[in-house]
Amino acid sequence: MTTQTAPTFTVETRPDAATDEQVAELLANPAFGAKFTDHMALVDWTQGGGWANPRVTAYGPIPLEPAASVFHYGQEIFEGMKAYRHADGSIWTFRPEINAARFARSARRLALPELPEDLFLESLRALVELDQRWVPDQSLGEVSLYLRPFMIATEQALGVRPANRALYCVIASPAGAYFTGGLKPVSIWLSEDYVRAAPGGTGTAKCGGNYGASLAAQAEGIENGCDQVAFLDAVEQKWVEELGGMNLFFCYKDGTIVTPELSGTILEGVTRSSLIELARERGHEVVERRYSIGEWKDDAASGDLAEVFACGTAAVITPVGRLKWRGGEVSMGGGEIAESLRNALLDIQYGRVEDTHGWMHQLV
Incomplete structure (x- = not known):
């Protein structure tokens, strides 16, 4: 039996790296995706x-x-x-093998080369x-330190x-809480x-085009006093799918949790799958099925939807307090289940409890 060795990344440190004082100042008040570390990881691919x-x-x-394919035909994933x-000072990441597998699936869908898992993991570590x-x-x-692996098509060709x-590239950015002002609906x-x-x-697929296509709807939501936008299916315009960049969960008074099933048009979130497992361990019945917008409206109005x-x-997790549409809105209360699951997940990620699932992967 042979042992596969991880690929070796050559390292060239920058001479003008930020000082320790500058790093400390940024870490004291990090804004999401605004400042980046001194280095990036890169790997080239040719046919x-x-x-x-x-x-x-x-x-x-x-x-x-200027003729690079990524600019003209959107061959890009992340x-x-x-x-x-x-x-104890050690540094870990959460279920990176799941991200590596999804990155490979996204590559297949966008006709990009699949990056081997060992190369993906070593790029993060390096x-x-x-x-x-x-x-x-x-x-x-x-x-935390937010990591953004991505791949772009670089060939100069308009065919x-x-x-x-x-x-393939990885960049990193120190990050605080995604929603400033604390956890609020x-x-x-x-x-x-x-x-x-x-x-x-x-x-x-996790590709830029999906997010770019959501921005007009997001702008419409903001114009109507909302923070995020929810999308319905493209065929019947009836079934709830996801937000512009997050999966949805619906919690009922009897403890049942419903989340839209993976229909082929919903991104399979790593956080989503982890929360399903954690919720079931805590005694919740978690049902993955189609969930209609009518059900959301009616059950929220009746109070059955907690x-x-x-x-x-x-x-990570953010509670939803209101759903608004042209001609109406409904409100939702609670947040206890969301807060409990959020704390459970963060405790695992930050090493405050034992990782009985084997989800954490040590980088340093």
Whole structure:
């Protein structure tokens, strides 16, 4: 039996790295996705040569030709993850093998090359090891180092076909709580003019086009006094799918939790699957099924629907307090289940309780 060794990333440290004082100042008040660490990880791919030249180098602009395929045909995918500093100073990330598998599925859907899991994992480790001083201490609150792996098609060609050259990259940004001001219910606008994804489309892939297509609906929601937007299915305009970047859970008075089933148009969230498991361990019946907008409205109005929450890597869990649409709105109370599950997940991620699931992966 042979043991597979992880790929080796060459490391070139930047001479003008931020000072320890500058890093400390940023970590004391991190804004989500606004400032980035000193370095980034890169790997090249070509049709003939495969994956090559894994390296960590200075964070900075990526030179691209104006005719690069990513600009014209949207061949791009990404992931979102976090690195957490535990009390003993070690640094961990959460279920990265699930992100690696989803990254490969997204690549297949966008006709991009699949990145091997060992290369994905080592890119995270190599970057975090070099920039580990950017991982904030949990004594500062709900803080972490947000990791953004992504891949773009870089071939200079205007022919409509899969590109023969691509670039994989990981960048990192110290992050505080996604929603400033603490955990408080958000308002959701129901999109009736736009859909996020259609059957056979890219809904299950984590690609920029899905998010770009959601922004007009998001702007409409903000204009109507809401924080986020909820999308319905593209065929019947009846079934609740997800928010622009988060999965939804519906909690009933009897303890049952319903979440929209993975229909082929919903992104399979890592946080979503983890919360289903945690909720079931706590005695909740979790049902994955189609969930209609009529059911949401009626059950919220009657009070049978105790609470609603959304989840994702960046926000973790946020309660939903109001659903609004043209001509009406309903409110939801509670938040106890959301808060309990949120605390349980964060305790695992920050190493405050034993990881009995084997979800955490040590980076440094």
